[in-house]
Amino acid sequence: MANNQITAVTELDRSHYKTKVYAGGHFIYSDEPEEVGGTDEGMTPGALLLASLGSCTAITIRMYADRKGINLDSIKIDLAICKEEEMSKETTITRKIELKGDFSDDVHQRLMQIADKCPIHRLLSNPIKIETS
Template sequence: MATDSDKKKIVHVHLPKDEIYTTTLTAGKHELVADEPERVEGGKDEGPDPYDYLLMALGSCTVMTVKMYARRKEWPLEDIFVELRHNKRHDEDCKNCDDEKSKIDVIEKDLVVKGDLTQKQVDRLLEIANKCPVNRTLLGDIKIMGSIEHT
């Protein structure tokens, strides 16, 4: 008997021929829209851009993981926020800093927690935040296997 964990998770993404960038994303019964900002030629800013979705995936996983941990420990976590930024910049020990190709992706993740927590609990929540599954996926070895079908 197949369980939910045995099933492959499928996200469907569609960019119709009459759109330049506005894309429909479907995950189960949930539908979202992605687009490029208006400053990008053809962008209509009708939804977050792909990097926004990447940051939202990391952010939502982070706050869910931290809240789950705090609830399990019965810690007085009242509220939690995370702000994320993505940019490309040279690594601190860059040897070819004039080369655009030497830039790396950097995600800054600032966590804000509210509640009557000790400093030790706050420090532990940061450790837990950095162990959320999406965080671990982004930092781990990743293989993306692509295929194409022509109809």
């Protein structure tokens, strides 16, 4: 793959659903709950998707606030999506952003606008093509 790509490798052996995920020298597990045959030792794929959006949003807001010298103490983002078996092209992700710090309402509004500029938000807001080989 080209050097300018973000890459990840997933591996699943006979461990049912506990999947090893490698990216950028880091390692995590993805899994399914015990009630569907998993070991519940990692986030579900849907939770990983929400985690990607939430962390990207928080990082984007933090980068902007730091560059602009905004007194932003903390960012909390609550995300939700329907069950994976109910997902379709009409699926909606809800995202509630809580910002704490000493700043005006105008700055708060600007930070909320910046949230939509995170790369994962932009990616998920457009049609995605997946090529499988």
